[in-house]
Amino acid sequence: MxxxxxxxxKEGFTERLENRxxxxxxxxxxxxxxxxxxKVIPEFHGLQSPKHLPNLTPYAHQLEAAETVIERMNGxxxxxxxxxxxxxxxxxxxxxxxxxxxxxxKALILAPASLTNQWIAELNQKFHIPAMSYNKKYNxxxxxxxxxxxxxxxxxxxxxxxxQQEYDLVIIDEAHKLKNPKTKNYEFVQxxxxxxxxxxxxTPIQNDVFELFNLISLLKPGHLGNLETFQxxxxxxxxxxxxDEFLKELIQQVMVRNIRHETGIEWTNRLVQIMPLDFxxxxxxxxxxxxxxxxxxxxxxxxxxxxxxxSQLAAVLTLExxxxxxxxxxxxxxxxxxxxxxxxxxxxxxAKKALELIQKANDKVIIFTEYRATQAYLQAxxxxxxxxxxxxxxxxxxxxxxxxxxxxQGNAQVLIATESGSEGINxxxxxxxxxxxxxxxxxxxxxxxxxxxRLGQTEDVHIYNLAVQQSVxxxxxxxxxxxxxxxxxxxxxxxxxxxxxxRSIS
Amino acid sequence: MRxxxxxxxxxxxxxxxxxxxxxxxxxxxxxxLTIDMDKRIMNRPFYWSYVESxxxxxxxxxxxxxxxxxxxxxxxxGERIHFGSPRLHQLFQVTKEQGAFVQMYxxxxxxxxxxxxxxxxxxxxxxxTYASDRTKEMLxxxxxNLMNGAVIDGFQESVRKLELAPSVSANTYYLPxxxxxxxxxxxxxxxxxxxxxxxxxxxxxxxKQRQVRDLRVLDYFYTGVEEVPExxxxxxxAIEEQYETTIRIEIINGGLFxxxxxxx
Numbered sequence: 220m221x222x223x224x225x226x227x228x229k230e231g232f233t234e235r236l237e238n239r240x241x242x243x244x245x246x247x248x249x250x251x252x253x254x255x256x257x258k259v260i261p262e263f264h265g266l267q268s269p270k271h272l273p274n275l276t277p278y279a280h281q282l283e284a285a286e287t288v289i290e291r292m293n294g295x296x297x298x299x300x301x302x303x304x305x306x307x308x309x310x311x312x313x314x315x316x317x318x319x320x321x322x323x324x325k326a327l328i329l330a331p332a333s334l335t336n337q338w339i340a341e342l343n344q345k346f347h348i349p350a351m352s353y354n355k356k357y358n359x360x361x362x363x364x365x366x367x368x369x370x371x372x373x374x375x376x377x378x379x380x381x382x383q384q385e386y387d388l389v390i391i392d393e394a395h396k397l398k399n400p401k402t403k404n405y406e407f408v409q410x411x412x413x414x415x416x417x418x419x420x421x422t423p424i425q426n427d428v429f430e431l432f433n434l435i436s437l438l439k440p441g442h443l444g445n446l447e448t449f450q451x452x453x454x455x456x457x458x459x460x461x462x463d464e465f466l467k468e469l470i471q472q473v474m475v476r477n478i479r480h481e482t483g484i485e486w487t488n489r490l491v492q493i494m495p496l497d498f499x500x501x502x503x504x505x506x507x508x509x510x511x512x513x514x515x516x517x518x519x520x521x522x523x524x525x526x527x528x529x530s531q532l533a534a535v536l537t538l539e540x541x542x543x544x545x546x547x548x549x550x551x552x553x554x555x556x557x558x559x560x561x562x563x564x565x566x567x568x569x570a571k572k573a574l575e576l577i578q579k580a581n582d583k584v585i586i587f588t589e590y591r592a593t594q595a596y597l598q599a600x601x602x603x604x605x606x607x608x609x610x611x612x613x614x615x616x617x618x619x620x621x622x623x624x625x626x627x628q629g630n631a632q633v634l635i636a637t638e639s640g641s642e643g644i645n646x647x648x649x650x651x652x653x654x655x656x657x658x659x660x661x662x663x664x665x666x667x668x669x670x671x672x673r674l675g676q677t678e679d680v681h682i683y684n685l686a687v688q689q690s691v692x693x694x695x696x697x698x699x700x701x702x703x704x705x706x707x708x709x710x711x712x713x714x715x716x717x718x719x720x721x722r723s724i725s
Numbered sequence: 726m727r728x729x730x731x732x733x734x735x736x737x738x739x740x741x742x743x744x745x746x747x748x749x750x751x752x753x754x755x756x757x758l759t760i761d762m763d764k765r766i767m768n769r770p771f772y773w774s775y776v777e778s779x780x781x782x783x784x785x786x787x788x789x790x791x792x793x794x795x796x797x798x799x800x801x802x803g804e805r806i807h808f809g810s811p812r813l814h815q816l817f818q819v820t821k822e823q824g825a826f827v828q829m830y831x832x833x834x835x836x837x838x839x840x841x842x843x844x845x846x847x848x849x850x851x852x853x854t855y856a857s858d859r860t861k862e863m864l865x866x867x868x869x870n871l872m873n874g875a876v877i878d879g880f881q882e883s884v885r886k887l888e889l890a891p892s893v894s895a896n897t898y899y900l901p902x903x904x905x906x907x908x909x910x911x912x913x914x915x916x917x918x919x920x921x922x923x924x925x926x927x928x929x930x931x932x933k934q935r936q937v938r939d940l941r942v943l944d945y946f947y948t949g950v951e952e953v954p955e956x957x958x959x960x961x962x963a964i965e966e967q968y969e970t971t972i973r974i975e976i977i978n979g980g981l982f983x984x985x986x987x988x989x
Binding site: 220221222223224225228229231232233235236242243244245246247248249250251252253254255256257258259260261262263264270271272273274289290293294295320321322347349409410412413414415436439440441442444445447 | 726730734737738741794797805807808809810811817820821823824825826827828829850852854855856858859860861862863864866881885889891906907910914918921926928929935939942943944945946947948949950955956959960962963966967968970971972973974975976977978979980981
């Protein structure tokens with residue numbers, strides 16, 4: 220076993236013996252020893268970081284997660300706590316521990332652009348870790364802890380500069396964005412050297428198990444076998460329950476997942492309901508006309524149906540585009556007919572339902588919609604009824620997001636957000652969420668609900684999932700249920716996102 | 726380190742560095758930094774090069790350090806200091822640079838009529854680090870009698886209790902060493918190495934096992950792949966580094982001690 224020594228002290232000592240330099244002060248000498256004794260890490264096991272962070276009071280599940288990652292997973296793990304349980308704190312604890320123990324000198328944190336400032340602030344303030352934002356003008360040799368977005372990092376010349384650094388620890392926030400191995404993001408992360416690595420996502424599976432396979436193959440290639448063997452076992456529809464159990468066990472070796480009700484923290488209730496509603500006869504007529512429209516691809520047809528379930532305005536925009544692109548006169552005529560009928564419609568049934576819910580709640584409400592057009596439509600509908608609302612979407616700058624949040628908290632009753640707006644904003648002061656349109660991916664529902672049902676929420680949270688009966692949304696509910704089933708089989712329990720199992724009141 | 730120890734540490738640190746205390750309570754210390762200390766800890770090289778080039782009156786900073794956590798959220802303005810806070814860490818660093826080498830003489834004690842003879846010792850404080858993907862550290866404080874070569878452990882604790890001065894007192898004289906300090910240092914190094922060799926090193930085998938297992942998993946991922954991608958070599962390197970075991974022996978500080986008290 221090779222032993223490393225440094226000769227630095229020896230040289231300094233020789234200089235003193237030869238009277239070339241002065242001896243040091245006795246008090247400082249003793250203080251130096253005392254200080255080293257206070258800093259000594261006497262055990263391989265256990266966390267040192269809490270001792271260094273007296274102002275941070277992590278929850279038991281967070282400390283346990285950090286310890287598990289280091290001691291059972293050897294520093295390569297997926298942190299998959301449910302939304303709002305503090306994955307950032309867990310990652311911070313792991314990073315801090317490695318920094319204290321000298322095992323990590325350089326770390327790279329990749330987060331969505333909208334969250335990088337939050338990361339830098341948390342690491343600096345809560346963990347005293349001097350993290351800084353990536354800037355190509357800086358010499359990365361002098362920036363031990365760097366935070367940036369993957370979108371930035373994957374592009375030249377940043378990519379080369381970052382890969383060259385050989386970070387000891389790579390932390391990736393919102394890692395479910397790496398589910399597809401054919402993307403540049405995935406390729407980039409694959410090229411990084413990952414001595415220690417944390418992937419943070421509340422939703423390691425969004426649609427199918429292959430997404431999780433891809434994530435784990437980034438973290439620990441081979442842990443779930445290679446693609447070929449994995450595919451042969453798990454893609455076949457005939458695979459057995461035992462295989463699911465086996466897969467679950469393998470996953471648990473690299474994944475920490477805390478769920479709310481097991482954390483020992485008192486959680487407010489999450490009351491989830493599907494609110495089925497019916498089209499009016501006139502709407503039903505338009506919906507079937509839209510469904511019968513001979514469009515080139517089934518995707519457009521599906522989009523139109525979903526839009527019709529959302530608002531007239533959403534459907535109008537797509538229909539008008541379609542009209543421009545269509546040559547056959549009879550189809551053009553059909554579209555024109557639908558457009559005309561659309562203008563004759565009264566307030567959309569779903570908007571009416573939403574309005575009812577908002578009035579009944581008599582409290583702050585967040586509405587999530589998939590369509591920008593519906594967003595505008597809803598604001599107009601609410602405005603007509605004297606209900607104040609603010610809009611929120613992914614195109615807003617960081618400042619504007621913060622401003623909208625302030626407006627919502629202070630003045631407005633309703634926040635109308637599109638999907639892309641649902642990331643990284645915390646709105647614990649609100650207790651009602653309306654999922655106006657359902658997404659294809661159940662984890663998006665979880666992410667949305669997580670904006671309000673998180674640490675700091677003091678009241679029960681009401682979730683309303685609106686779905687038009689006898690429409691494409693019926694099928695979406697079915698599909699969402701199936702996907703939730705897959706998730707629960709291989710990852711574990713999932714909190715209520717679609718219904719809470721109780722009979723919904725309609 | 727408890728709050729009180731930290732408070733005391735800060736007080737002593739600035740006192741030894743000739744920074745005057747302007748204001749003080751159990752909860753805080755306000756000090757006037759000297760120019761030298763300002764340069765060391767305030768991170769403002771541009772200011773100092775400006776002062777020095779322009780003949781401007783130098784204005785070293787005043788620093789208020791709050792050591793009582795219950796005062797952290799009050800109106801008391803200043804830096805919050807606790808174990809793990811960057812400022813304290815920085816003071817540790819400076820202490821380390823300033824307290825590495827000493828030469829000390831034991832005082833004869835009051836009413837000492839006869840002449841006192843002091844025996845030379847080499848005292849060295851060591852830190853040993855075991856590291857794989859986990860770490861463990863141990864401190865050793867060794868002392869060697871430079872007359873007869875006897876080695877004792879816990880040297881620092883022993884000399885801490887004695888009255889020592891940086892120069893030799895009147896009415897005392899010290900024996901010239903038999904064993905040259907540099908040779909003694911080499912022998913203490915051997916002692917440390919022995920300590921390490923006789924220690925339990927299952928941690929090395931365990932790290933090795935983890936490494937072998939992870940490398941096997943990695944190889945499995947690429948079985949049957951005709952053209953192994955570049956990432957394979959990097960993954961492999963990452964695993965090798967992750968579990969690489971090292972043992973480090975560092976000297977914290979050390980020095981020559983001339984003692985009248987016999988240490989066993």
